[in-house]
Amino acid sequence: MRKVTFATGVTALICIFSFAAIAASAQAQTLRRVAGKPDLNGVWQVLNTAAWDIQDHSGGLGLPPGLGVVEGNEIPYQPWAVAKKAENFANRATADPTEHNCYLPGVPRATYMPFPFKVTQTAKDIAVSYEFTHTLRPIVMDGSPHPETPEENWMGISRGHWEGDTLVVDVKNFNDQTWFDRAGNFHSEKLHVVERYTMTDPDHILYEATIEDPKVFTRPWKMSMPLYRILDKNARLLDYECVFYLQEERYRNAPFSR
Amino acid sequence: MKVSIAIAALYVFGLMLGSAAAAQGRGQGAAQPATRAYTAATLADGQPEIPNGIWNRRGVGGLDNGALEAQDHRPPNPLDPTPANPFSVSAREDGLNNVDRGFLDQFSERVAKNQPEGQRRNPGRERRLMGIAEPGRILPWKPEADAARRAFLLKTNPAQGLKYIEMDARCAMPGLFFGNGPFQFLQTGKQLTILSEYQHFTRTINLDGRPHVSKNIKLFLGDSVGHWEGNTLIVDTTNFNGVTAYSREIPYLTDALHTAERFTLADANTIDYEIMVDDPNQFTRPWKVTGQYNRAADLPEILEYACAEGSQTLRNIFGDPPGK
Numbered sequence: 001m002r003k004v005t006f007a008t009g010v011t012a013l014i015c016i017f018s019f020a021a022i023a024a025s026a027q028a029q030t031l032r033r034v035a036g037k038p039d040l041n042g043v044w045q046v047l048n049t050a051a052w053d054i055q056d057h058s059g060g061l062g063l064p065p066g067l068g069v070v071e072g073n074e075i076p077y078q079p080w081a082v083a084k085k086a087e088n089f090a091n092r093a094t095a096d097p098t099e100h101n102c103y104l105p106g107v108p109r110a111t112y113m114p115f116p117f118k119v120t121q122t123a124k125d126i127a128v129s130y131e132f133t134h135t136l137r138p139i140v141m142d143g144s145p146h147p148e149t150p151e152e153n154w155m156g157i158s159r160g161h162w163e164g165d166t167l168v169v170d171v172k173n174f175n176d177q178t179w180f181d182r183a184g185n186f187h188s189e190k191l192h193v194v195e196r197y198t199m200t201d202p203d204h205i206l207y208e209a210t211i212e213d214p215k216v217f218t219r220p221w222k223m224s225m226p227l228y229r230i231l232d233k234n235a236r237l238l239d240y241e242c243v244f245y246l247q248e249e250r251y252r253n254a255p256f257s258r
Numbered sequence: 259m260k261v262s263i264a265i266a267a268l269y270v271f272g273l274m275l276g277s278a279a280a281a282q283g284r285g286q287g288a289a290q291p292a293t294r295a296y297t298a299a300t301l302a303d304g305q306p307e308i309p310n311g312i313w314n315r316r317g318v319g320g321l322d323n324g325a326l327e328a329q330d331h332r333p334p335n336p337l338d339p340t341p342a343n344p345f346s347v348s349a350r351e352d353g354l355n356n357v358d359r360g361f362l363d364q365f366s367e368r369v370a371k372n373q374p375e376g377q378r379r380n381p382g383r384e385r386r387l388m389g390i391a392e393p394g395r396i397l398p399w400k401p402e403a404d405a406a407r408r409a410f411l412l413k414t415n416p417a418q419g420l421k422y423i424e425m426d427a428r429c430a431m432p433g434l435f436f437g438n439g440p441f442q443f444l445q446t447g448k449q450l451t452i453l454s455e456y457q458h459f460t461r462t463i464n465l466d467g468r469p470h471v472s473k474n475i476k477l478f479l480g481d482s483v484g485h486w487e488g489n490t491l492i493v494d495t496t497n498f499n500g501v502t503a504y505s506r507e508i509p510y511l512t513d514a515l516h517t518a519e520r521f522t523l524a525d526a527n528t529i530d531y532e533i534m535v536d537d538p539n540q541f542t543r544p545w546k547v548t549g550q551y552n553r554a555a556d557l558p559e560i561l562e563y564a565c566a567e568g569s570q571t572l573r574n575i576f577g578d579p580p581g582k
Contacts, residue, residue, distance in 0.1 A: 034446075041446050103567045104458075118460070120444045120451040124310055127444060127453055129460035134431060136458040138442065138560045153562040177567070234468065237460075239477050243566040244430040244501075250572075250579040251420040257577035 031165070031199050035123035038165050038199040043116050043230040043237065046207075050112040053183040054223060069112065069223045075185060076218040088184025096182050102133050102242035104154035106178025107171050107193050108209040108223060110135055116230055118237050126160055126167070133242040139169055146172045152189055154178060167197040180211075188215040203229040298489050298523045303447050305465075306489050309526050312557040314439035316550055397508070403540040410509055417575055424509060425502055428572065429565035431478035432457055433502025434495070434517065434533070440557050450484065450491065455560040463493050470496050476513060478502055491521040504535075512539040527553040 032039040049057070049066030056073050059065035077085060088095060097103040098113075105113055110130045117130040126139040139160040146157055152175035160169040171193040179186050196208040205227040212220040298306035399407070414422040425432045437456035444451040448466040463482040471481045476499035484493035500513035515537040522530040529551035536544040573579075 101566075104562075104564060118451075118462070120446060120449075120460075122444050122446060125442070125444055127442075127451070127460070129451070129453075133566075134457075134459045136453055136460050136560070138453060140559050144558070154564050154567055155562055157562075234471075236462065236464075238475065239431070239499075241431055241478060244425075244428070244478075247420060247428055247430065247572060251576055254420050254572070254576035254579070255417070256579060 031202055034121050037121075037162055037167075040119040040121050040126070040167065040197060040199065040205065043118050043235045044205065044227045045114075045116040045230060046112045046225055047228055048112060048225055050223070050225065051109070051114050051181060054112075054181045054185055055183070057183070069225045071222045071224060074221075076221055078216060078218055081186075081216045085184050085186060088179065088186055090184075092182055092184050096179055096184070097177055098179065099182055102246050103177065104135050105130075105132060106154060106174065106180075107137070107156050107158075108195060108207075108211075109178060109180055110137065110155065111195075111207060111209075111227070112225065115240055116235075116237060129237065131237045131240050133240065146170070149173075152176075156191070156193065163196075165198065167195075169195040169197070171195065186216065187211070187213045190215045197227075200226075203231065296489065296523060296525045301445060301447070305445065305447070305486055306491075306523055308443040308445060308450075308521075308523065308529070309553060311553045311555075312440045312442055312560065313529070313551045314554050314557075315441065315531065316438055316552065397545055398542045400540060400542055407508065407510075407540075411507070414506075414509065420572070420576075422509075423572065423575065424506060426457075429457070429569045431459055431502065433478055433498075433511075434461075434480070435502070435504045439551075440554060440560055441551065442560050453560055455563050457565060458563050463491075470494075473497070476500070480515070480517070489523040491519075493517075493519040493521070495519070512537055514539045521551070 034041070048069060049064045050069045052063055053066065053068070054070050055068040055075065057063070057066060057068070075085075092099075094100050098105045098109065104110075110117070110128075110132070113130065113132045115131040117128055120127045120129065124141065126141055128137045128139065129135070130137070135155065137155050137158055139158040141160045143161070144159070146159055151157075151173055153173050154175060154177065156171040157173040158169050158171045160167055162168070172191075174187070174189055174191040174193075176187065176189040176191075190213050192212040194210045194212075196206075196210075198206045198208075200206050206224065207227050208222060208224040210220055210222045211217070299309075301307050410422070413419070417423050424436075426436050437454060440455045442453040444453065448464065450463040450465060452461040452463070454461070459479065461479050461482065463484045465484050465486075467485075468483060470483060475481065475497055477497050478499055478501065480495040481497035482493050482495040484491050486492075495517045496515075498511065498513055498515045500511060500515070502511060503509045504511060515535065517536070518534040520530075520532045524530045530548070531551055532546050532548040534544050534546040535541070
């Protein structure tokens with residue numbers, strides 16, 4: 001009687017463990033879906049130093065070292081643009097529009113700022129909300145084309161579609177005011193970014209961005225990096241109100257002259 | 259046959275409720291509370307579905323509605339906004355009359371340039387037009403809080419310091435009360451996410467039953483949790499940082515603020531809205547203001563509202579910061 005009970009118990013335990021193992025592997029392979037598409041809802045962030053420099057770079061005071069996110073590491077600048085990038089780099093402490101003035105960071109820089117962002121995905125709509133200076137980027141999924149107006153935007157205008165399980169976002173209608181990083185890598189208003197968001201498992205997205213700008217580069221080039229889901233309990237965006245903080249600092253003793 | 263009559267009767271009843279609501283809306287700029295006539299579609303999890311599209315709000319932004327539900331009308335407050343009142347900040351067309359016209363014209367041109375006709379509205383212009391509340395209506399102020407407010411307002415024109423400039427003019431996060439859209443509602447089950455074109459902010463309302471964040475977390479939009487009761491989403495918000503404002507005339511709020519909002523799906527194009535304000539630092543009792551979200555058929559999408567990126571407002575008001 002005793003033996004039988006023991007054997008039953010062991011069998012039950014084995015069953016439980018096997019079931020748990022199967023469930024875990026199934027979870028790893030099966031993505032949650034929204035209307036048949038991978039569910040990107042959640043809070044995400046990069047774990048790299050691309051915000052400081054998208055290329056390979058050594059460390060320095062206030063500069064975390066990092067392996068770059070540019071495929072092949074080289075950015076194919078036109079000759080004039082090499083000089084412009086060097087000038088930007090030299091003046092970066094006051095010339096970086098995002099770090100120095102809290103301006104909207106542009107695309108793809110918004111993705112790899114050292115702040116989390118939230119993807120909101122329904123059956124019809126997708127929007128990305130970034131904690132840094134509460135940047136918002138709706139991604140229109142209805143198949144409509146980009147506006148034909150010469151309208152220029154800090155964050156561009158985004159049109160998305162699915163290619164299999166990959167979200168492809170075509171971004172145009174940029175201005176020439178944003179930088180790719182704090183190192184002064186830049187573009188013109190002819191910038192055209194194609195982003196690809198591919199979930200590799202429920203907690204990771206492979207993010208790729210192809211950069212094209214015939215005024216600045218000799219050929220298209222590409223960045224890629226993983227995005228990590230923030231798994232902390234109660235993960236959520238808080239406020240990083242850069243513009244407000246900056247004003248509180250700069251205008252603390254205002255008025256200055258009147 | 260009986261069924262048809264019943265349906266027809268319901269339909270007529272619905273029309274009556276609808277026209278009563280419309281009459282009320284015209285008369286007071288206020289929304290009617292929920293009618294039961296509308297059956298919202300539901301999401302997979304059973305939640306009512308907010309119809310897809312772009313929505314504008316009226317009756318709340320800047321408290322421009324004259325629908326403050328204060329019943330005890332005392333004599334007109336000298337600082338309440340009327341065009342004849344020189345202290346009224348609303349008497350200024352744009353709230354920035356210490357800035358030269360040339361700049362404003364440039365600003366308007368800039369805004370217009372970025373907003374091709376027929377493609378999007380002009381939030382900057384709307385901002386200048388709002389903020390006119392009905393004279394004579396006042397809120398249940400604590401006397402000392404009202405006195406402090408009046409003293410504050412007297413330092414706003416010209417501004418005696420940064421804190422006398424509203425968030426709206428600073429291109430910073432304006433809070434729950436400024437701005438009337440366009441908005442977009444995205445429902446993902448455990449959250450309602452509201453996108454705002456104005457100041458490009460995102461508001462998240464958690465619907466999964468979680469408690470508010472700790473008192474140590476202070477937020478411009480507060481921390482919002484909600485649940486549905488029938489067609490009505492009830493949202494409770496705390497953890498405000500006390501930096502934003504209700505309007506130009508009520509130029510700040512405090513971090514004791516607690517709001518309760520009701521979003522009621524009234525029909526496919528209308529959400530009746532009310533927000534109850536409870537701030538014991540400023541008011542003797544809670545008060546509420548009502549409004550309405552209307553679906554905008556002519557707006558295809560939320561566009562970019564870049565404000566801080568082009569603004570010279572603070573520099574024009576205060577001069578150049580040292581070292582700049």
